[in-house]
Amino acid sequence: MTLFAIMNLVLFVGILSVLFQLTKNETFTLSRRVFLGLVGGTLFGFYLQLAFGTDSVVMEQTLEWTNVVANSYVAFLRMIIMPLILITMIAAVLKVEEIKSLGKIGGTVVGVLICTTVIAALIGIMMATVFGLNAGDLAGGAREIARAEVLQARQGSVADLSLAELLVSFVPTNIFSDLTGARSMSIIGVVVFGLIFGIAALLVSEEDSEHGKRIRSFVDTTQAVIMRLVKIVMALTPYGVLALMTRVIASSDGQAIMNLISFVFASYIAIALMFIVHGVFVGLMGHNIKTYFQKVWPVLTFAFVTRSSAATIPLTIRAQIEELDIPAPIANIAASFGATIGQNGCAGIYPAMLAVMVAPTMGVDIDVNFIVSLLVIIAVGSFGIAGVGGGATNAALVVLPAMGFPVTIAALLISIEPLIDMARTALNVNGAITTGLITKKILGDKVARSDESVAEAGLQDS
16 A cells, blocks of 8 residues: 555544544534534545545545445445334334324325425426536547446336336335345335235234234334434444545546536536425425424435435434424335435436437427426336436436437436436435425324334434
């Protein structure tokens, strides 16, 4: 290892140590430490890029070891995703007095997610039109051309899936396989299994009170342990954000960003506008908008730097239950469904912008019929978009072919994809949390809140 790389790592460890020391100061809450980790990672990343360049040996050696912290933190989150979803979904069912209430919760959550995605798509269409974005203005290099070939190969497996086949894929054929995350629909599969298992447990509890006591005791204890595990991992967030942001900034292609700056600006403005829409919904639900964003800031920060809605699920559930006082059944379903259905950024804004960019090159007029068709396809196509990095690309592979457009443009934007995807993922997660608030307001007292103390016990004193 080079001397400069060793010096960089010593500096990185020093920043980690400062963040750790701040945990002893009660004035530096978790949110503030996450923010400092974000700032520290940004500055350290810029230092690495300006001092050594993206392709240098020093950069490679430095990131190899900073990524130990980054990748380990993400791995910890992913480690608890499936157990968390499974046990919380079972617990959610047991806490709902009537099985029919589950249908109301699930239907409301999905409906809100789809509606907000359609709004996001409209904003994407507007921004692409206002900025005059056109796919014909993009020039693809060797890297983009190679990526286009990969996307063409993937197109059949993603775009050729009919709505009926998509719905069938929600049902798990092997729950143990889905618990390993073996397929893109694994999260939904675990959710479905958890719901069915919970219903069976609820019916057994109603038939035999002794069985019911043992079942509830086991589920409540297991959930308390899982939520305590979430709290432990949450305490590592400032360090994970520091390392993740270092990688993002240090490995960014500055020249590519400059070449496609108009698309970057349009995308971020569209995302910002959708955040404002979420804020309006939050206000209409009777919450203080500023306080709301302060409470969900750590969750959005993690989503921003990891680019993974799925990895953020434990944090999303925790924030809804503890910070926003959303009933556990709603919080669990909103977080789990929000990671794969109706993602405002990846499944709404992004494919809408791409379609508007491609339309002129195909001789298609952007009129009312075009917009309505695009919105319908986006609404349907938003089901099952994987909540991991690349979800936006999957959405594009569904929407563009359905509109009769080529998918090559998705490859032409590969150089700036990580930069935009960070904000898109944060928007996806915020959409799921906002959906939880809206669902709570719509259903009101129809959702049972009884016996949630055990679930919340593992979340207190954070």
